[in-house]
Amino acid sequence: MGKHSEYKDWEDKELASSLNRFPERKERFNNHGGEEIARLAVPDQIDEEYIEKIGFPGRFPYTRGVQPTMYRGRLWTMRQYAGFSTASESNLRYRYLLDQGTTGLSIAFDLPTQIGYDSDHPMAEGEVGKVGVAIDSLADMELLFDQIPLDKVSTSMTINAPAAVLLAMYVAVAEKQGVESSKLKGTIQNDILKEYVARGTYIFPPKPSLRLITDIFRWCTDHSPAFNTISISGYHIREAGSTAVQEVAFTLANGITYVQAALDAGLELDNFARRLSFFFNASSDLLEEVAKFRAARRLWARIMKGRFNAMKPASLMLRFHTQTAGYTLTAQQIDNNIVRVALQALSAVLGGTQSLHTNSRDEALSLPTEDSVRTALRTQQVIAHESGVASSVDPLAGSYFIEELTDRIEAEASELIAKIDKAGGVVAAIEEGFIQRQIENSAYEYQQEIEKGERIVVGVNEFKIDEESKPPLLRVDPEVENSQIHGLKELREKRNNKNVEEALANLSACARNTSNLMPEILAAVKTYATLGEICQVLRNEFGEYRG
């Protein structure tokens, strides 16, 4: 019995080309005992249904993964989200993480930065440096990446409403390091739609927000083609309480909205579609999560092909980052969180993630300490190097349970997307409150199950103990706020304020017409105009969204 022609075709094309360009990490993947581990297990009889639904990795519909060899070629990027206090202090943490073997940076900004307020804004009081690093101007960004060569690392920035400003600062820092913008690798989250329904760091109304996003798409296509211009995030939708199906549906529906907005802005589909990336949650139901990742990948490929007629493979592939589920962490018996995170991380790897953040055990209490961050990273390394799951591509494929669940999640998510279409699309569904209500209802049911003891959370409503000892907590020194405000004051005195005003006036004019905002924002950050000043100009022009 020979190989199915499709299988052979895949081997000759996608696989051969991939092996050619990126050899696998080892010549042979063995078990203990010397037996070779199969790169890709397939059924004896490959039929049409298999090809249509499951197929081969690196080939439509991408159920089994976006690369032909997956982790045999390269492990996922271990990317730990971090940042707190001041730029210099975060810089130390990044350099520590790089020393410990993380392969990508992930910047957490504080809330004032995420909402476009300077550290001295009244609304920023008490929040400076708390959940991430405070960035007021290019000066802070220079400190943040001090001694970190931006042509060598890939940097992910969790920034949405003011993404254009932070991206501009990143480009400006690179320029000072002598790195061209075309050499930059990384991701900005830049996903405003989920902010309206789940995360809350919106500034402007939907329309101008979408303009900012498509302006970034266009600018990056021309200047920074290796940068992922958006990370369409289901993570926070899940954190807000959605089900797995809702996470997939709302995230892909948001994705559809961005694609449509970019097309409407006149962008070429295959130019920007390959730079769309996704971000999902890895929650506790291990098998459901594996199926969710596979379903999302297949559904997105079908949407891009069916709805938008995308042709290039790169435009069809759903590449995603994963973070383990913060909402499942408990403040009780916190070491149990290490186990939760390990299982969740495993689901992400079995589901074919491109990069992964593992939460730290103490995050239900405060910011993670260095020790717990290390354990979280080690968890990924154990999965990568000891568990064996990275040796074979999509090892759970073909399980009746997994395939059925994958089909079901895809079908239910499609239905939900159809409902949103019928309601006039995502923006209309947000304004009407449809998406928020769905998430709220799911969150309420989930929590009620816990309250009633129908859902067991170990250490919280079952298997409780009296806990005496509390672990050491990391706290942000309240002085950070003062020093940040002080630095800002100095900056405003030191810089050339005439240049700043000029740049801001240009930006204001640009916001009123339709030309791309990125060049003006870049020019403004280079004068050391602050984030708050730049966002205030845009607030004046665009108005503010009220939740």
Place this chain on the structure above:
Amino acid sequence: MSEQILKGLRDRDPRGIARAISLVEENDPLADEILASLDDSLVDQAMVLGITGPPGAGKSTLTDRIISKYRSQGKRVGVIAVDPSSPLSGGAILGDRIRMMGHALDQDVVVRSMATRGRLGGLCAAAGAAVRILAGSGCSPIIIETVGVGQSEMDIIRLADITALVLAPGLGDDIQAMKAGLLEVADLLIVNKADCAGAETLAMDMESIAREGSGKEKDSAKVCMTVASEGKGIDDLLAAIETVDASHRESGERKARREKAYDLEVLDWAIEMIKPSIIKKIEEGGLDRKGDPRMQAVKLLEKE
């Protein structure tokens, strides 16, 4: 205690106004004194504007914009935002304020959320009194915002001098059913989210239903187009409100409505007042549970 509240009310102190509304809503013995202390001329002159429409039409955002506009004219604005109570628990989530929080620090914007409390009518009584307390504290206009679904919400709209119905495109099929009933009570029709697909069709649709509607003087049934989220169309809307108000004042319609509302409220208060004594009688075991419950009720009332 009562002196303090009455003084607060006189001084337009936010706490005094708020306490006064609560006491009246709870049918407290002080209610009479509070209501008697109000400045009648202010109450008579105030304009009461009802804004109703289905969930998702953008009522709260629209209200928020209308408030801003009236504030820029120097008017002191009152808002009564009504949300339904849960029939199971009797509780309620009052979330209309969220969209109006931009005015939270403005002492001349008095917002009060109110739950329907599943009362027999009583809502009208409580809301009517709240409207008068706001009017007595210098608010005009007073906006009553409510979802136009249940009977109690329909009743409460009768407290308004002018009623505006807000719809938006894309809200689904159940709107159709709702429209007819609401259109009957509406003086003004608003299509919000007028920048969305389907807005024109909806406007034409509403206009034609309004024209056919119930022999009322609807020739002027003009549809106002707004995009509340961007503040568009609010000027025209306010002008339209003013026109209707002027014509109602001139034609006597305003007076006629107020008289009807007055009667309705008297009925509501009467029911509210009589209920406790009946409940008490039932609880004290005044029933022999013989014969039909209806007959028992007749007997009970005869003893009243």
Place this chain on the structure above:
Amino acid sequence: MPEQKTYRVLIGKPGLDGHDRGAKFLARALRDAGFEVVYTGIRRTPEEIAAAAVQEDVSAVGLSSLSGAHLRLFPAVVEALKNSGAGDIPVLGGGVIPDEDIGLLKDAGINEVFTPGTPVEQIIAAFRSACETQEARRT
């Protein structure tokens, strides 16, 4: 059949933290326990929350913060209430709050502090008791 007293409470999210899953859950749980719950939405200043609490004449205020800014923001709400002549309204708070902060918050006038994992029944009971106390004080 006897009409139970309906308490009005306000749930607010001071500061910039947008994580309102907990606040919304509590609002609904309180509604289901018979409370009328005014919800302010996210990203409010302490002064806005206090002003809304006064206008709505609530018997208790509940605050939620997950961003670590509670030591600044919760006492600021208490302060803002006092400045509005409503210092008598009890304030309860919850969120990601380290144990050692609980005492500090109570000293600053927060009646009760709830940390993750507290059963909702316990929180509802605390609201009820705060409302009863407040009501008794008023009459």
